[in-house]
Amino acid sequence: MARASKEKKNLLAPLTESQIFRSIFRTGIPVTRRQRMLSILNNIFLHLHPVRIPKHAVKIKYVWCMGGLSFFLFLTLTISGILLMFYYRPTVEYAYNDIIDLKEQVPFGVMREIHRWGAHLMVITVWLHMFRVFMTGSYKSPREFNWCIGVVLLTLTLLLSFTGYLLPWDQLAIWAITVGTNMARATPFMGHEGPGAALLSIGDVNLVHAGSDIRFALLGGRFVGDAALLRFYVLHCIAIPVIIVIFMAIHFWRIRKDGGVSRPL
Amino acid sequence: MGKKPDQKNHPKVVYPSPGEDKKNIPENASIGPGTLLETPIKRRKFFALVIVGWSVFFGAIAGFLTLMARFMFPNVLFEPEMTFKVGYPDDYKIRQVDTRWKAKYGIWIVRNEEYIYALSTVCTHLGCTPNWLENEHKFKCPCHGSGYKISGINFEGPAPRPLERFRIVLAEDGQIRIDKTKKFQQEKGQWTDPESYLAV
Numbered sequence: 485m486a487r488a489s490k491e492k493k494n495l496l497a498p499l500t501e502s503q504i505f506r507s508i509f510r511t512g513i514p515v516t517r518r519q520r521m522l523s524i525l526n527n528i529f530l531h532l533h534p535v536r537i538p539k540h541a542v543k544i545k546y547v548w549c550m551g552g553l554s555f556f557l558f559l560t561l562t563i564s565g566i567l568l569m570f571y572y573r574p575t576v577e578y579a580y581n582d583i584i585d586l587k588e589q590v591p592f593g594v595m596r597e598i599h600r601w602g603a604h605l606m607v608i609t610v611w612l613h614m615f616r617v618f619m620t621g622s623y624k625s626p627r628e629f630n631w632c633i634g635v636v637l638l639t640l641t642l643l644l645s646f647t648g649y650l651l652p653w654d655q656l657a658i659w660a661i662t663v664g665t666n667m668a669r670a671t672p673f674m675g676h677e678g679p680g681a682a683l684l685s686i687g688d689v690n691l692v693h694a695g696s697d698i699r700f701a702l703l704g705g706r707f708v709g710d711a712a713l714l715r716f717y718v719l720h721c722i723a724i725p726v727i728i729v730i731f732m733a734i735h736f737w738r739i740r741k742d743g744g745v746s747r748p749l
Numbered sequence: 750m751g752k753k754p755d756q757k758n759h760p761k762v763v764y765p766s767p768g769e770d771k772k773n774i775p776e777n778a779s780i781g782p783g784t785l786l787e788t789p790i791k792r793r794k795f796f797a798l799v800i801v802g803w804s805v806f807f808g809a810i811a812g813f814l815t816l817m818a819r820f821m822f823p824n825v826l827f828e829p830e831m832t833f834k835v836g837y838p839d840d841y842k843i844r845q846v847d848t849r850w851k852a853k854y855g856i857w858i859v860r861n862e863e864y865i866y867a868l869s870t871v872c873t874h875l876g877c878t879p880n881w882l883e884n885e886h887k888f889k890c891p892c893h894g895s896g897y898k899i900s901g902i903n904f905e906g907p908a909p910r911p912l913e914r915f916r917i918v919l920a921e922d923g924q925i926r927i928d929k930t931k932k933f934q935q936e937k938g939q940w941t942d943p944e945s946y947l948a949v
């Protein structure tokens with residue numbers, strides 16, 4: 485037995501003791517407990533998770549794993565979204581046909597469906613995650629701030645869904661966004677048909693009107709058209725993902741600092 | 750525990766009092782003649798610098814955020830024209846809802862015995878486009894079922910108020926001119942305004 489392991493070690497030695505290998509894998513192939521710990525801690529991707537987790541943290545019936553699933557779905561959506569971006573053009577002239585072409589002219593045309601199913605699933609998993617956190621009391625002190633971050637993340641997820649919905653530029657998309665943004669014009673103070681809009685005026689001239697309220701800023705115009713499509717594209721692909729990544733970072737950091745998933749205090 | 754880290758590396762700083770012999774200053778002093786900081790910074794000047802520095806920083810950030818917000822409101826819109834001509838009054842039959850301009854300009858031209866008016870095709874509920882049902886003699890919105898009479902008054906469904914009318918005048922060449930920048934709402938009593946209908 486000892487001879488066999490010695491032979492195995494010698495075979496790999498030229499590789500594991502080379503300069504390149506030791507530059508990439510600084511701790512080497514882990515043998516000791518310390519090495520096993522350092523392999524996780526020194527890795528930028530792996531150190532998101534703690535080195536060891538308590539037994540009750542893997543009880544699916546207790547934790548449900550919905551938070552982790554949400555993050556996994558977010559990564560899937562990002563990758564499939566980037567792939568879709570190679571073929572989709574956000575103009576009134578091309579949008580609808582590009583989506584059709586993505587299905588019929590491009591190999592693995594199921595990518596559009598993966599993105600869409602992932603979006604639906606992510607909304608479901610974040611709601612279930614919120615429900616689970618509530619049921620296990622994981623919002624109580626000192627985790628209140630993290631709950632608030634979670635609510636912000638939920639809002640951002642729904643906004644991502646909303647902005648992405650317009651991009652296929654079909655009947656469903658146009659009318660859903662028309663109705664949604666028409667609701668925005670009734671916002672207090674910021675919408676031109678909302679309460680308080682008339683208060684913000686210099687003499688006879690309304691500062692908040694159809695051409696200057698929050699709905700106008702969202703659509704880049706007075707109705708859903710070219711400008712709205714481009715704005716929603718930028719919001720969906722860059723602006724909101726950047727913001728959601730920042731909030732996710734805070735959210736995960738807070739979980740680790742508060743002792744990890746489902747850890748009693 | 751040992752020495753505090755600070756004590757290890759920093760040389761002891763000596764402030765020369767006025768008149769003191771300058772030979773007492775050690776060579777590696779961080780202030781004193783011949784070094785970058787010739788004279789020690791007085792406390793008030795330090796605070797002034799700090800306050801000015803941070804104020805400018807936050808002022809710049811606030812300025813940039815304002816610029817960013819203003820950036821989102823375009824000054825020029827590329828939208829279809831709001832004022833246009835739609836033919837002569839004789840092109841439109843009495844007691845009829847004309848749908849020829851519905852797709853292009855978003856209006857119905859309706860003529861009764863006394864006058865012609867232009868109804869907006871935007872449902873007052875949440876903004877969908879209703880359809881004119883000739884057999885049932887009413888406008889019906891496909892989204893949530895709002896119903897309007899031929900005059901534009903809402904009578905069924907979730908619509909909170911009647912359809913809006915646009916300014917309608919006679920152009921110099923005798924054609925009807927519609928101006929969508931001016932709208933007239935019945936619930937505000939604006940349908941009595943002479944520009945909301947064209948007497949023919």
